[in-house]
Amino acid sequence: MEFIYALLVQPFVDMYLDPLIFIETVIKGLMAGVLYSLVALGFVLIFKASGVFNFAQGVMALFAALTLTGIMEYMPDGLPKWLTVIAALGITVVIMILLAVIIERVVLRPLVNQELIILFMATLGLSYVLEGAGDLMWGSDVKVLDIGLPTDIWDIGGVYVEQLDVTAAIAAGSLVAVLAIFFTKTRIGRALRAVADDHQAALSVGISLQQIWVIVWSVAGIVALVAGIMWGSKSGVQFSLSLIALKALPVLILGGFTSIPGAIIGGLIIGLGEKVVEVFWYSVHGGAVENWFAFMLALAFLMFRPQGLFGDKIIERV
């Protein structure tokens, strides 16, 4: 009886009695969701263009953030802060593009036309390589990433909002806008969509698969960099980042693997859901539900709508 009360009644009473905390939780959840969405966005890009389910996307974010902090440490001291940041960002972007080229050469090209599940497992291997390489080059201790993003806290009528979160939301929003334009308006974008529909047909009209893959993985690398910066500024650059990034997977299931708006909305739902459940249902579960809530939600969702909220319906043929 007590349990049912704690499960079904108490949380809503709490929400009603303390609306400020509720609003703050919602905002926190949405902002965490933005970060999930950023990682999920990278997944969607690669999945759309190559059908590859890139398990290493989260580790790419970690790798990018590690590289950025590492380079900033090695910058000469005398330079003004903004110059250091911009130079380091530039170098990191170049490294991410180089990484895309290497991945295409070493991993994707030899595996072309293999079953997708094989490619998936290859990205699992890739995530181990990247993690080892990142740690090996830059060390595995927790690093502070400071590229001068605002870190103050706004007090809006008693509700506290972190400026960093707002920056992340703005960054995510502009990324989506840029990507949308890139996909629909440019020649490369059209080629990308062609490749996504049918590899062979795209090849036959003269689209270079290799070139497209390098572009897509580069873009995904840059998206990973943005995600890595946001996350790193918030909670430091460390190994756990790659595990948190795994939550982008349930985000994709909710949103559908091929939908960019789906990635955003899925991320928001999951971020919001886990924060609200964590805070208001605490007496039921005793904490740390953030570890699994997203996955369980996705699992439940899969039972009813396997193609996600915005994904294409799956029709099987013989």
Place this chain on the structure above:
Amino acid sequence: MLYRETGQFKRNYAADQQLFPIFQDKILLAAILVVALAIIPFAINDYWSKAILLPFMVYALVALGLNILVGYCGQISLGTGGFMAVGAYSSYKLCTAFPELNLIFVILFSGGCTAAVGVLFGLPSLRIKGFYLAVATLAAQFFLIWMFNKVPWFYNYEMSQITAPPREVFGFLVSGPQAEPAAQYLFVLGFIIVFTWVALNLVRGRIGRSWMSIRDMDIAAELLGIRPLQTKLLAFAVSSFYIGMGGAIIFHIWLGTVEATEAFDILQSFFVLFAIIIGGLGSVLGSFLGAAFMALMPVGLKVVLVDWIGMVPVTAKHIEFMLVGSLIIFFLIKEPHGLARMWQITKEKLRLWPFPY
């Protein structure tokens, strides 16, 4: 030359369908059994047992279980760590609730509990496939570990770290800190031999064929009258049974003390998955080769990099990560059927060796 089946004729289907139809294979198997049963027990010491033999055998059992699900039935799972934890914690609950129960039965029943949990988390496999299912099994991984860490009933309301009580089997102490390495080794070896034989029987008969048909082309299998849900759930059950026994053995025999978040985290799931990719998907032999590789490689690397070259252990760990990842990619590109296939190719070459034709 050495490895030829010339002159070995099969006069009936029973002879043709033996496990080891070729004479030379029988000799090799007999030799391995003699070494494992008659030589190692007398030569074993604590280091060999805890650092090399037990890890290899335990992971071989777990890899065999995962290979049934992934390699034979084609259902990918990243929840292995969670299922191992189910085996470990249910064996802890069983042996503290029934102190008189023989450890053999404790481990078998823990496998049974894990099979039930595996079936539960296998239910979504009816609707979803491939990496969708992989994500679903991640739910099992994270949820189960959280549960063993949060619900005090599972660790008898003490510390969340559980410790195996000392238990005797046939008069020999096999668990607890005072246990004899040879007794522990033989205890685990018994499980390995029996359940490897069972796995070989399952995969070559009706059940194995129905798993493989689901793996290769599920629609065609359904139209042949194979019921996909039952077949997949059976694979989940058998696979989890093996993995659960592995978890129970890890807890009772190998480590003695475990903490769910450390001993059975998601890296364990990857570890076992990598073992079967490197060893060979859909191969019983591959499970052993892969487990040997994954269990022994860190030991070997540590000896070379830390003890000989004098590298910092953390750096050696990073190199191990990179090496494992690269090897996975290498095997997927060059030999998707893993070490088991390489062994098979070697055998085919041996038929002619040393003559070119």
Place this chain on the structure above:
Amino acid sequence: MAEAQVVESGGTSGTSGAVDTRTIGAPVLAVENIVVKFGGVTAINDVSFDVRKGEIRAIIGPNGAGKSSMLNVLNGFYKPRSGQIKFAGKTFPSMDPYYAASNGIARTFQNIALFRGMSTLDNLMTGRLLKMKSNFFWQCLYFGPAQKEELENRAHVERVIDFLEIQPIRRTPVGRLPYGLQKRVELGRALAMDPDILLLDEPMAGMNVEEKEDMSRFIMDVNEEFGTTVILIEHDMGVVMDLSDRVVVLDYGSKIADGTPDEVRANQNVIDAYLGVSHD
């Protein structure tokens, strides 16, 4: 080849018109007013026909006419929107794949659907799965009933292997076989099920003349020796006209003709569908 195969079949049902050693019996399978839709697209629109015991029944039509969909309805992979299926004396709104398989309906696929990771022998053995009943315990031990039924079914499968003349590739993984042989193995897998009704989806697509002749011979032999009813989709009109007793013609999901090969050949709708018709 077999001009003599045309069987008198216009009479009342149940007539046994015996030509060669064959007997054509009463209808064993019938579809009535079947409608299949995918989203807004109608794949099959109000199609009815029946299949008599022991006959070779062809379904023809231009690409996209709904032929494969029809086979998918017959063995339960697609559920029709409306209409019914009569089979084994019962009437169903749709077929259950398991029921179909366990009551003697086997099929092959247009795009080969073999189990690529398994050997020819194992592929054929999957056709026997429904006949194998030994329980899990015996399976674990591979002893007693499990071993006995394994050997019995192996013997049965070996007869199919002999019949199709594929002994040399018994142990070869089917993924490595050439296309024509894969088609033959797929037929073998269906035959291993001891089917009463065999659904063949373009068994000769992509084959050369020789392979087609081989395949035609196998189909005729199966039909004659075992009395297996055959439902056949094929594009090669020569093969269809030679082999089949009766032909259904589909176009844009609707039935436009049904009858003996000669009747169908003379049908104006069929000629229009195949050669096109001017719309003025």
